[in-house]
Amino acid sequence: MISRVLVPMDGSEMSExxxxxxxxxYPTAEITVLRVVGEPSPxxxxxxxxxxxxxxxEAAQDLAAPTFERAHELVADAEGDADLETxxxxxxxxxxxxxxxDDYDTVVVGSHGGTVADNLYVGNVAKKxxxxxxxxxxxxx
Amino acid sequence: xxxxVLLVGVIASIFVGFNIGGSSTGIAWGPAVGAGxxxxxxxxxxxxxxxxxxxxxxxxxxxxxLSGDIIAIEIxxxxxxxxxxxxxxxxxxxxxxxxxVPTSMTTVGAxxxxxxxxxxxxxxxxxWIVSWWIVTPILALWIGATVGRYIxxxxxxxxxxxxxxxxxxxxxxxxxxxxxxxxxxxxxxxLGGTITVLVIGCYMAFSAGASNVPNAVxxxxxxxxxxxxxxxxxxxxxxxxxxxxxxxxTMESVGSELSDIPLLAALVVMITAxxxxxxxxxxxxxxxxxxxxxxxxxxxxxxxxxxxxxxREAVRGDVxxxxxxxxxxxxxxxxxxxxxxxxxxxxxxxxxxxNPRAIMKYVSMWIIGPSMSTLLAYGFFIAVPFV
Numbered sequence: 001m002i003s004r005v006l007v008p009m010d011g012s013e014m015s016e017x018x019x020x021x022x023x024x025x026y027p028t029a030e031i032t033v034l035r036v037v038g039e040p041s042p043x044x045x046x047x048x049x050x051x052x053x054x055x056x057x058e059a060a061q062d063l064a065a066p067t068f069e070r071a072h073e074l075v076a077d078a079e080g081d082a083d084l085e086t087x088x089x090x091x092x093x094x095x096x097x098x099x100x101x102d103d104y105d106t107v108v109v110g111s112h113g114g115t116v117a118d119n120l121y122v123g124n125v126a127k128k129x130x131x132x133x134x135x136x137x138x139x140x141x
Numbered sequence: 142x143x144x145x146v147l148l149v150g151v152i153a154s155i156f157v158g159f160n161i162g163g164s165s166t167g168i169a170w171g172p173a174v175g176a177g178x179x180x181x182x183x184x185x186x187x188x189x190x191x192x193x194x195x196x197x198x199x200x201x202x203x204x205x206x207l208s209g210d211i212i213a214i215e216i217x218x219x220x221x222x223x224x225x226x227x228x229x230x231x232x233x234x235x236x237x238x239x240x241x242v243p244t245s246m247t248t249v250g251a252x253x254x255x256x257x258x259x260x261x262x263x264x265x266x267x268x269w270i271v272s273w274w275i276v277t278p279i280l281a282l283w284i285g286a287t288v289g290r291y292i293x294x295x296x297x298x299x300x301x302x303x304x305x306x307x308x309x310x311x312x313x314x315x316x317x318x319x320x321x322x323x324x325x326x327x328x329x330x331x332l333g334g335t336i337t338v339l340v341i342g343c344y345m346a347f348s349a350g351a352s353n354v355p356n357a358v359x360x361x362x363x364x365x366x367x368x369x370x371x372x373x374x375x376x377x378x379x380x381x382x383x384x385x386x387x388x389x390x391t392m393e394s395v396g397s398e399l400s401d402i403p404l405l406a407a408l409v410v411m412i413t414a415x416x417x418x419x420x421x422x423x424x425x426x427x428x429x430x431x432x433x434x435x436x437x438x439x440x441x442x443x444x445x446x447x448x449x450x451x452x453r454e455a456v457r458g459d460v461x462x463x464x465x466x467x468x469x470x471x472x473x474x475x476x477x478x479x480x481x482x483x484x485x486x487x488x489x490x491x492x493x494x495x496n497p498r499a500i501m502k503y504v505s506m507w508i509i510g511p512s513m514s515t516l517l518a519y520g521f522f523i524a525v526p527f528v
Contacts, residue, residue: 038494042240042398042435043434043438044438044439044442044503045398045400046398047495048406048438048439048441048494049401049403049442051442051443051446051494052403052441056446056489056491060489089489089493090490090493090494091494091495091496091499092493092496095493095496096493
C-alpha cells in the first residue's frame with residue numbers, strides 16, 4: 001500500500017505529468033511536491049542570488065511559489081481529495097531528492113525537464129534518481 | 142589565391158567576433174539593461190566603443206602573445222584561417238548547447254595544437270598562460286568569497302540602486318533656456334547609482350575588448366596578412382555587429398540569469414572580473430572574462446552562504462556585531478517562519494547551494510573545452526601538413 005509519495009517538480013510540463021500520474025495512480029496517498037531551487041546553472045545566478053538574498057528562505061519560497069500554485073491547480077483539476085504537502089530544497093536536485101526519498105514509499109518523476117545545457121550542469125535527474133533512490137521510482141513519460 | 146584565403150579568413154574572423162559580441166555584450170550590459178537603466182541599442186553602442194578602446198590599447202599585448210609568443214614560427218595565413226575555424230567551432234558548440242566555452246582558451250588551445258603538430262610550441266609561454274588559468278578562477282573565487290562574507294552586507298546596507306518610474310532625466314523648461322534636470326521621480330541617489338552602473342558596464346566592455354578582440358583576429362595578424370590596426374578595427378566592427386543583433390537575445394538570457402543576483406552583487410562581480418581580465422590582458426595573458434565573472438559569482442554566493450551568522454544578523458551588517466547581537470536578542474521576531482508555509486523538517490541550508498562536486502563538474506568544462514580544441518587542431522595539422 002503506497003501511502004506516501006514524493007513528486008519532485010521543476011516547473012516543467014514533464015514534471016506536471018508526473019504529478020498528474022501520481023494523483024491518478026495513488027488517489028488516497030499523501031503526496032509531497034518537492035521543488036528544488038538554486039540549482040547549478042551556467043552563471044550560478046539563482047544559487048548566488050539565493051545566498052545573497054536578505055532572507056534566503058523567503059527568496060526560496062518566492063522561487064518555488066509558482067510551481068506549488070500549479071501543483072495545487074492540478075490537484076483541484078484531478079478532483080481528488082489528495083493531501084498535498086509542499087517542500088523546498090536548495091542546491092542539486094538529485095541530491096535533494098535522494099536525501100528525502102527515504103521517508104516515502106515511492107518517488108514519481110518526469111522523464112526529463114531541462115535542456116541540453118541543464119543536462120550538462122545537473123545531469124539527467126530522472127536517470128540518476130532511478131540509480132540512487134533507496135525506494136522504488138516511477139518515471140513518467 | 143592569397144586574396145581568397147584572406148577573404149575566407151576575414152569572414153571567419155567576423156563570425157568569431159560577431160559571436161563574441163553577442164556573448165560579451167550580454168555579460169557586460171545584461172544587468173544594466175535588465176534593470177531598465179538603458180536600452181539595448183545604447184548598450185550595444187557603448188559596447189562597441191569601449192571594446193574598440195580596450196582592443197586598441199591593452200588588447201595589443203594579448204595580440205602579441207597569440208600571434209607571436211605561443212609558437213616559435215609565424216602562423217601562416219592558411220594555418221591562421223584553420224585556427225579561426227577551430228575557434229568558430231568552439232563558439233558554435235557553445236551556442237548550440239548553451240555551454241560556456243571560453244573563447245580565449247579555445248584560441249590558445251587551437252594555436253597550441255598547431256605548435257604541437259609543427260614542433261614549434263613555446264612550452265614556457267604556454268605553461269605561463271596555463272598557470273594563470275589555474276590561478277585566476279581561484280583568485281576570483283577568493284575575492285568573491287571575501288566580499289560576500291565580510292563586505293557585501295555592509296555595502297548592501299549603504300547602497301541602494303533603484304530605477305523609478307519615468308525617464309531618468311528630463312528638461313527643465315522653467316527658465317528661458319531649457320536645461321537638463323532630474324526626471325519626475327528621480328532621486329540624486331538613483332542618478333548616482335545609474336551612473337555607477339553605466340561606468341562599470343563601460344569598464345567591463347573595455348576589458349572584454351582587451352581580452353577578446355585578439356581572439357577574432359590574432360591568427361591572421363601573425364603572418365602579416367592583416368595589419369594590427371586594421372585587424373583591431375575589423376574585430377571591433379564584428380563585435381559591434383554582434384552587439385547590435387544577437388546580443389539582444391543574450392542580454393535577455395544572460396541578463397535574466399544575472400538579474401537573479403542583486404544588482405549590487407552584479408556590480409561587484411563586474412568590477413572584480415573586469416579588473417582581473419584587464420590586468421592579465423595587460424600582462425599579455427589571454428583570459429576569459431566569463432570565467433572570472435562566474436567564479437566571482439560563485440565566490441560571492443558561497444562566501445555569504447557559509448557565513449557563521451544567520452541571515453537575520455547578516456541583514457544588519459556585521460560591523461557592530463556585538464551591538465547587533467544585543468539588539469537581536471531583544472528582537473521578538475528574529476527567527477520567524479512565515480505562517481501558512483509548509484516548512485521542511487529542518488531549516489534550509491544555503492551551503493547546499495554550492496556543492497563542491499557541482500562546482501568541480503562546472504570547472505571541468507573549462508578544461509575539456511581547450512583540451513578538445515588543442516587535440517582537434519593537433520590532429521588537423523598533423524593530417525594536413527600543407528600549412
